Amino acid sequence: MNNAAKSxxxxxxxxxxxxxxxxxxxxxxxxxxxxxxxxxxxASFLANGWKRNETRVWPTNYLGNLLIHASKRKLDDWHPEFxxxxxxKPFVATDYPLGEVVAIADFSDCYLMVNxxxxxxxxxxxxxxxxxxxxxxxxxxxxxxxxxGNWAWHxxxxxxxxxxxxxxxxxxxxxxxxxxxxxxxxxxxxCLSNSYLLR
Numbered sequence: 001m002n003n004a005a006k007s008x009x010x011x012x013x014x015x016x017x018x019x020x021x022x023x024x025x026x027x028x029x030x031x032x033x034x035x036x037x038x039x040x041x042x043a044s045f046l047a048n049g050w051k052r053n054e055t056r057v058w059p060t061n062y063l064g065n066l067l068i069h070a071s072k073r074k075l076d077d078w079h080p081e082f083x084x085x086x087x088x089k090p091f092v093a094t095d096y097p098l099g100e101v102v103a104i105a106d107f108s109d110c111y112l113m114v115n116x117x118x119x120x121x122x123x124x125x126x127x128x129x130x131x132x133x134x135x136x137x138x139x140x141x142x143x144x145x146x147x148x149g150n151w152a153w154h155x156x157x158x159x160x161x162x163x164x165x166x167x168x169x170x171x172x173x174x175x176x177x178x179x180x181x182x183x184x185x186x187x188x189x190x191c192l193s194n195s196y197l198l199r
Contacts, residue, residue: 037169159195
């Protein structure tokens, strides 16, 4: 084997070791993550950063890495025009996959929505003031259910999966199986390695 061939082999081996190390590191980081199934287009709005908060009628004590799973529910007839108004981009159906994990988010806070001052019954709960337009801007209002008493699940950061992974959704938060996590990481390790997960 000549020197050029040896260099190629060494380069391939180094690449593969780096790939395997990165995959192992990512799987360890995501070992205790959860999944949230969300209808489209809102799952992709989170994945692409047009939406930073998922609004829910229930809170959760879980904070951490959250897989964003798009449900199989098809888009309604009015959604394409709505999407174009939100994103200022032409609607492309393939940008809104169904039945797939599309992103991973850093779920950092769960806020109770209030009008004005915080209710005394919720002294230990973080709140978000519906009158604060810096936190609740026009786009967020259009893509969420912003009503006092609801909860805003805030995503501090996110990474959009280059290869969305098929999965069957569930209600409320659910735990991904090891096979699903392995497929997500092995098929997306490069984009994940450049994300907040390994900063």
